[in-house]
Amino acid sequence: MEDLKPKGMGSQYSSAQGASGLREIEERMKRIKDNLASLESALDLLRKDFKAAYFALKLPEPIATPLAREQSAVLFQEKFSHLLDVGESCVKYTAAVISALQYLDPGNLPRRSPLFGKPVPLGVWASIIQTSYVSLSKIDGRVASTVRESLFRPDGRPTPAAKYLSTEFVTLRNHERGHGSTYAAGVYESLHYRHVDTIHDSLDSLVFLRFPLVRVDRVNVAGELMRYDLVVLRGPSPVGGTATVESTLRVPLGETCLWDGENMLISLRGIVIYKVCVDCNMEHSFFLDQATEKETVYHSYSANHRLRQPPLPWGPSE
Numbered sequence: 001m002e003d004l005k006p007k008g009m010g011s012q013y014s015s016a017q018g019a020s021g022l023r024e025i026e027e028r029m030k031r032i033k034d035n036l037a038s039l040e041s042a043l044d045l046l047r048k049d050f051k052a053a054y055f056a057l058k059l060p061e062p063i064a065t066p067l068a069r070e071q072s073a074v075l076f077q078e079k080f081s082h083l084l085d086v087g088e089s090c091v092k093y094t095a096a097v098i099s100a101l102q103y104l105d106p107g108n109l110p111r112r113s114p115l116f117g118k119p120v121p122l123g124v125w126a127s128i129i130q131t132s133y134v135s136l137s138k139i140d141g142r143v144a145s146t147v148r149e150s151l152f153r154p155d156g157r158p159t160p161a162a163k164y165l166s167t168e169f170v171t172l173r174n175h176e177r178g179h180g181s182t183y184a185a186g187v188y189e190s191l192h193y194r195h196v197d198t199i200h201d202s203l204d205s206l207v208f209l210r211f212p213l214v215r216v217d218r219v220n221v222a223g224e225l226m227r228y229d230l231v232v233l234r235g236p237s238p239v240g241g242t243a244t245v246e247s248t249l250r251v252p253l254g255e256t257c258l259w260d261g262e263n264m265l266i267s268l269r270g271i272v273i274y275k276v277c278v279d280c281n282m283e284h285s286f287f288l289d290q291a292t293e294k295e296t297v298y299h300s301y302s303a304n305h306r307l308r309q310p311p312l313p314w315g316p317s318e
């Protein structure tokens with residue numbers, strides 16, 4: 001720390017020394033002001049970065065990862081591509097949560113899940129959202145009512161976020177991913193700016209996305225109850241977030257579930273999984289892409305990786 005006291009002060013003090021001392025004080029004050037100004041602008045940048053990062057930190061990993069990529073990409077072509085991934089993962093995640101809730105009341109289930117058979121196109125995921133109002137209304141519990149209120153108004157019409165994600169966004173994505181040509185750089189910039197706020201605002205308005213996505217990492221029998229150690233899959237690199245839940249529910253080890261924050265775990269039934277990836281050896285989430293009687297093929301928005309797993313237990317043979 002610099003000493004602000006002018007040199008030469010004391011018994012030998014003269015007017016010439018005083019003037020140079022004052023100049024020195026002024027110079028030091030100016031340096032301090034400059035330092036403060038640069039600190040302030042650094043803090044502003046941090047605040048902006050923190051706000052963007054915090055937004056991703058609140059979301060479940062399957063959506064937070066492409067969102068973090070979109071926020072950190074430099075080229076607009078990449079930014080826009082990751083933005084499409086954000087919207088796609090949000091449509092699929094929402095449909096997965098709806099399917100999981102519908103499974104709680106098997107009377108509501110379609111005879112054959114639209115997620116079986118061919119690779120599932122985005123339009124099929126979107127149609128699960130569009131047609132879910134009646135079944136969501138019949139399911140009890142805080143998660144089902146929060147999902148319903150995020151997606152539908154009381155009269156059953158879709159909220160702006162549900163309408164955008166399940167119709168306009170699907171059209172945009174199919175159009176932009178459906179042609180093989182590359183645009184000029186400026187086109188990606190305007191495409192990104194045209195859609196980024198609508199997609200981010202849609203994520204923000206889907207309140208059910210705040211329910212933690214978790215993976216069951218340990219199961220202990222605790223008398224009448226089961227005690228589950230959970231890894232909380234929130235944010236783009238979920239490390240260290242854990243929780244313990246005691247519940248009467250029976251949930252298998254390794255299952256990926258939605259947690260209501262109390263003692264309800266809703267299995268996502270293998271539609272979304274969080275596993276070690278054979279391509280990159282890292283753990284990240286995968287969405288079901290094709291479920292057949294022989295195997296289940298998954299796709300991840302983490303660098304487009306794929307994973308093959310045994311067939312799902314709730315397949316057509318059930």
Ligand SMILES: [Zn+2]
Pocket residue numbers: 277278279280281282284300302303305
């Ligand atoms: Zn991977």
